[in-house]
Amino acid sequence: MHIVIPSFEGIELMSSFQAAHTHVYILKSIYKSCPCPSCGKISSRVHSLYTRFVQDLAIQQTSIHLQLQVKKFFCDSPACSTRIFTERFAWLQSYQRKIIKYNHLIANCVIFYNVFQLTHILHEYIQEGNELDEEVLSDLSPYLAFHINRFRKYGLDDNRQPPDIKFDMAISPNGLKAAN
Numbered sequence: 009m010h011i012v013i014p015s016f017e018g019i020e021l022m023s024s025f026q027a028a029h030t031h032v033y034i035l036k037s038i039y040k041s042c043p044c045p046s047c048g049k050i051s052s053r054v055h056s057l058y059t060r061f062v063q064d065l066a067i068q069q070t071s072i073h074l075q076l077q078v079k080k081f082f083c084d085s086p087a088c089s090t091r092i093f094t095e096r097f098a099w100l101q102s103y104q105r106k107i108i109k110y111n112h113l114i115a116n117c118v119i120f121y122n123v124f125q126l127t128h129i130l131h132e133y134i135q136e137g138n139e140l141d142e143e144v145l146s147d148l149s150p151y152l153a154f155h156i157n158r159f160r161k162y163g164l165d166d167n168r169q170p171p172d173i174k175f176d177m178a179i180s181p182n183g184l185k186a187a188n
Contacts, residue, residue: 042095047088
């Protein structure tokens with residue numbers, strides 16, 4: 009029986025086995041076609057198959073190895089300079105040999121810390137008797153409209169700016185005070 013792995017989009021588990029301090033998972037792509045990375049034209053003409061080897065971080069002194077059988081496709085677009093390409097996966101970069109969980113962990117820690125600090129500052133602001141508009145609050149999101157997924161790239165929209173906040177506030181050595 010084959011199991012579809014939900015967190016690895018487009019992948020099916022063919023088999024697995026355990027050796028000394030190692031778990032090996034044999035996986036294959038379930039896609040029948042793939043877009044060319046250069047021109048975007050969908051191709052279903054398979055050139056060949058090959059196996060990618062990806063190592064995951066060790067969990068309790070046990071390393072995880074993925075053997076991923078992927079396809080190479082022909083690009084049939086006459087205008088495209090790429091003739092043969094390999095299928096790509098959102099959760100795995102080209103030429104990537106290790107899963108980059110550490111970077112995702114650090115990014116999530118930074119986001120958590122920023123949310124924690126922002127929550128503390130906004131709580132103090134409200135405790136001082138100030139009101140906070142829901143629209144302004146929604147624009148203070150650390151995610152900036154991009155969903156963070158541990159198998160995808162992080163994104164930041166530099167063009168998106170929060171609306172101007174018009175506070176009637178005076179700055180004093182004791183902090184922010186409502187202006188009279």
